[in-house]
Amino acid sequence: EDQVTQSPEALRLQEGESSSLNCSYTVSGLRGLFWYRQDPGKGPEFLFTLYSAGEEKEKERLKATLTKKESFLHITAPKPEDSATYLCAVQGSGAGSYQLTFGKGTKLSVIP
Amino acid sequence: DSGVTQTPKHLITATGQRVTLRCSPRSGDLSVYWYQQSLDQGLQFLIQYYNGEERAKGNILERFSAQQFPDLHSELNLSSLELGDSALYFCASSVAGASNTEAFFGQGTRLTVV
Numbered sequence: 001e002d003q004v005t006q007s008p009e010a011l012r013l014q015e016g017e018s019s020s021l022n023c024s025y026t027v028s029g030l031r032g033l034f035w036y037r038q039d040p041g042k043g044p045e046f047l048f049t050l051y052s053a054g055e056e057k058e059k060e061r062l063k064a065t066l067t068k069k070e071s072f073l074h075i076t077a078p079k080p081e082d083s084a085t086y087l088c089a090v091q092g093s094g095a096g097s098y099q100l101t102f103g104k105g106t107k108l109s110v111i112p
Numbered sequence: 113d114s115g116v117t118q119t120p121k122h123l124i125t126a127t128g129q130r131v132t133l134r135c136s137p138r139s140g141d142l143s144v145y146w147y148q149q150s151l152d153q154g155l156q157f158l159i160q161y162y163n164g165e166e167r168a169k170g171n172i173l174e175r176f177s178a179q180q181f182p183d184l185h186s187e188l189n190l191s192s193l194e195l196g197d198s199a200l201y202f203c204a205s206s207v208a209g210a211s212n213t214e215a216f217f218g219q220g221t222r223l224t225v226v
Contacts, residue, residue, distance in 0.1 A: 032214075034214060034215075036217075041200075041220075041222070042219055042220070043114065043116070043202055043204075043217035043218050043219045043220050044155070044202070044217045045114070045217070046114075046214045046215070046216055046217075049213075049214050087155065089155075098143075098145075098160050098162075098167050098168040099145060099157035099160055099168055099170055100145075100155075100157065100215065101157070102154055102155040102156075103154065104154040105154065
């Protein structure tokens, strides 16, 4: 069974204070690891897909990296508008591989 | 805007009732996924349809069912509703059925069972 654990559950940062969110996973054959951003009461918004260890992707102040056991979402000089819940999900190649298995998310608050 | 449309946005109903949630996928997407999100469980996969056929099932209750129509829109039917069914229900769509393509989510339907 695929499993995803995200830490910390919640993170408060001052504006401009860089940090990282962690996503640890166990999966039988990783097809892809996905990062989403979710604002309260809204649907998850796609950010990145990572496919293999060593891969990195960037978008504005966000950078996602992947190893064989975990992924990090680095946030550089965050702004208040980066406040949201960040969700990590994996897609494996075992039985039921078509869906995403999500972690419970990290709620990020960026204080001006 | 992800291009995935869900209706209604909010639904309040009584225990024991039946409701239907509707999803229109992004133009060109053949796969539709349904997820349930509650405060304590996070996003849980329910079921996937690909081009009209059921492709995968998750932890979907027997009281719940879904279908995908020839125009590719999908409906999730929830019956004999219980208080614990109160949650956000999301639909997502992707181009393919079994590859590692990203899925795009709708804005969800918030179901409240009273």
